[in-house]
Amino acid sequence: MPRQRDVVAQRELLSNATWQVLAEDGLPGLTLRAVAERAGCTTGLVMHAFPTKKALLLHARDLLYERTAVRADAAEAASVDAFGALDAVLGQAVDLPHGHHEESRVWVGFLAAALADDALAERHRAANHSFLARIRRLVATCRPKWTDERLELTTKSLVALVEGLNVLAAADPAAYPARLQLDALAKALTELRPEPA
Amino acid sequence: MPRQRDVVAQRELLSNATWQVLAEDGLPGLTLRAVAERAGCTTGLVMHAFPTKKALLLHARDLLYERTAVRADAAEAASVDAFGALDAVLGQAVDLPHGHHEESRVWVGFLAAALADDALAERHRAANHSFLARIRRLVATCRPKWTDERLELTTKSLVALVEGLNVLAAADPAAYPARLQLDALAKALTELRPEPA
């Protein structure tokens, strides 16, 4: 059994290269040759690590989900109560730290691609349902007496507002600065703030 | 001076063909050959009507803007007061009538493309600023005493909510049905409803 490769290191290398290409040139710039050049190898290695282009695409989609989930977990874990967690999770979604502003752009690219690709659409729905469940759980903790209908409406309104802000800010940062996004979020969270009077 | 063509009819023909291709196959399916086949001609005519692909792309973007502007004008004109106009304009934006659900998908496609194309980005910003100005004018009429800051925050929050709902519904219609979108909009419009008690 000669010459075994380090599969983990390869996927890590290609994951980083994939993400860098996505961040720079967007989804239409994600070609096998671009990934290979960015990773310092050739298309041969890429095609051996991923059987097809779609596999690479789905892997990149999973990469996006992992990044957002990790950051959301961290934001929630660093909070002391449910409202703080809600504010932190939604806040880090609109005002992305550490210059991770590119995630919004990548997210928009995958969203557009999902409209014409069933596999990508399914991943998008799974990721969004995961995010919705997280927000719904936190909202329910803030307002235990609310009905399911009100929970659902509030949750999806909050998520829609956050994603809308993200999308619009990605295409027009000057019109949607971080401060305005956070103010808009704070206003939407008014009804959930503890000690409401 | 022999054989003059009907320029207006040609652009109308190609506009319809362009929109049909966009609605069916999305922006990546918008090729010169697809447009030509849909219009019942060849790429020769398309290339004589539009000097380059980018010209066709920008024309398609203008087409999207015209459609949304016309519908927004109609919704506003059919209303009796400012709040009714606000409700109607935002409502027709989330619950697109006459099966014009495809506009959201096309919009997402152009938005993603705008992230890597300056010309498309400029058109997106112009269209969004136009929409923002319309909503802000209506909000200002509903609440004449509000400060500019509050006007801007409310306007951009409403627009972000509507676009967020649109985007999420385009990718996951089951999770964001028309009824929920309208409920979310109604909740967001609560503070602007006349006779607040």
Added chain:
DNA sequence: TCCTTTCCGTAACAAGCGTTACCGTAGCAT
């Protein structure tokens, strides 16, 4: 009627894409 000029279909081009076949080679087992 015929000529001229504009229009547009035809077909080819180069470039870029995903994909595949091929083969040199690097490294573990003997």
Added chain:
DNA sequence: ATGCTACGGTAACGCTTGTTACGGAAAGGA
């Protein structure tokens, strides 16, 4: 040390894309 086998670089293929050159045809003016 040597041979075997999987790895991966090279290069080509087929396809689609935008773009362009060319020629036939259609229509208004003489």
